[in-house]
Amino acid sequence: MKKNLWLFLCLFILGGSVLYANETPKPPAQKWSFSGAFGTYDRPSVRRGLQVYREVCAACHGMHHLRYEKLKALGFTESDVKAIAAEYEVAGPVADDGQPTKRKAEPKDFFAHPFPTEAAAREANNGALPVDLSMVVKARPHGADYIFGLLTGYEKTPAGMQMATGMHYNKYFPGHQIAMAPPIISDEQVTYPDGTKATIHQMAHDVVTFLAWASEPEMETRKHMGVVVMIFLGLFTVMMGVLTRRIWQSVKRPL
Ligand code: HEC
Secondary structure, three states, X not given: OHHHHHHHHHXXXXXXXXXXXXXXXXXXXXXXXXXXXXXXXXXXXXXXXXXXXXXXXXXXXXXOOOEHHHHHHHOOOXXXXXXXXXXXXXXXXXXXXXXXXXXXOOOOOEOOOOOOOHHHHHHHOXXXXXXXXXXXXXXXXXXXXXXXXXXXXXXXXXXXXXXXXXXXXXXXXXXXXXXXXXXXXXXXXXXXXXXXXXXXXHHHHHHHHHHHHHHOOOHHHHHHHHHHHHHHHHXXXXXXXXXXXXXXXXXXXXX
């Protein structure tokens, strides 16, 4: 009886470790300017990330929740934003003959979608849907580290692993088979106007910083508010403590 118990325990531990080894590894934690209570978005990095998004990711991924005019928060002027928006087309009013029309995007519009329908997006991507990227940093656990890991985690398929057609091996994607071909493949894939060297690592870092900003552009105000409230509460507590002592010091304690 006792022997069986030991055997069972050993199998349990062994089985557990085998299962664990097969699991998707946790992407390593990166240093992000926006993490922590005092974190802020590194603006030049967000702007470079926007460039990576526009030049690389926007071919497949939309950003439904981001309006062009929000880019003003990154230091773009009104006319810069107008010019950026005008490079894209969005759905216009339906024509008199019932046909859909297109018009140039304006600052008030949401980022244009690369595909007209979900079916078209899937058809171009081996049946898989390129997710909307506006909230993806929030939508995945450890979003920033995970997406950074995903973008830099493409590897040669390990020997013995069967891949479905058109799929790519990625270390950090659950199940390791992803329909997205490596989007950032070589250094200098984009040319940064600020002179920053566009290494794969740098581009991945910048695009994730941009996606983090897009998922919560008001984060800095929220954190700032939190710090102000904590300082206020601290001072308030001290004041109340002093006041309570003052009020009660003249009252004799009961024997
Ligand atoms: C050629 C099209 C294409 C390009 C370019 C592309 N992606 Fe993708 N992406 C996809 C597809 C397709 C999927 C869905 C993959 C799947 O479900 O297997 C995907 C999925 C993703 C996901 C979701 C992964 C998950 O956990 O579900 C993220 C995040 C992502 N892409 C980020 C990016 C970023 C950032 C860029 C630009 C640097 C980019 N992609 C460029 C096609 C693309």
